[in-house]
Amino acid sequence: MELRPNDWLIPEEPESPFPIVTNFCDIEFGFGRGSAELxxxxxxxxxxxxPPETQDLELGVYFGYALLKRVNREDTTALRNDGRTVTYNYGKLLKETNDDLKIHPVVLSVGKNPFYHNKLKTVELHILHHFQADFYGAQVKFNLLGRIRPELNYNSKEALIDDINKDKLIASxxxxxxxxLKYQKQVDH
Structure with a gap:
């Protein structure tokens, strides 16, 4: 696979500080740009x-595996800063027949998204699987096995989308x- 000028070299297997494994974390709404705009x-x-070691990671794009689980709660709603309402269904719409509850590869951003001028650091996961519905309020356990590239700023949304799609191909x-592949089992319950 051909590297882009800013890509980090990915070793033959995870090297320190990887792997980093989380517990199940709550999925909350973000800015609403991932789906809507990108x-x-x-x-x-x-x-x-x-985990504390994630706080020391360089801002950038990482890869690993993720597993979703439902949370037994009644639906709730929340309001985004832009006034849009978000429904927390706690993963009730995740389907076993669609393999939604299996372990999937994930590309994740640890950063401030300079293209959007964010001030706060966020961790956003893009699970490499087609989900048929949102799952705000569900939980996700994931690992970080390596890094793809540093966080970059872009001149256009199209350039950002192009790089994210390349990140997905590299991670896959x-x-x-x-x-x-053997690290998949780290996120299994």
Missing amino acids: GIPTANVPLEQL EILSRPNY
Whole structure:
């Protein structure tokens, strides 16, 4: 696979500080841009629910595996800063027949998204699977096995989307290798 100028070299297997494994974290709403503007839906998780070593990671794009689980709660709603309402269904719409509750590769951003001028650091996961519905309020357990590239700023939304799609291809290819594939089981309940 051809590297882009800013890509980090990905080793044959995870190297320190990886792997980093989380507990199940709550999925909360973000800015609502992943799906709506970029066509790349993300699951945001609270920084305070992540292991301490994630706080020391360079801002950038990482890869690993993720597993979703439903939470037994009644639906609730929340209001985004832009006034849009978000429904928390706690994963009730996740379907076993669609393999929604299986382990999937994930590309995640640890950063401030300079293209959007964010001030706060966020962790956003893009699970490499087609979900038929939102799952705000569900929980996700994931690992970080390596890094793809540093966080970058972009001149256009199209350039950002192009790089994210390349990140997804890189993650898929790396995570299909036996030296990475064996780390799938870290996120299994």
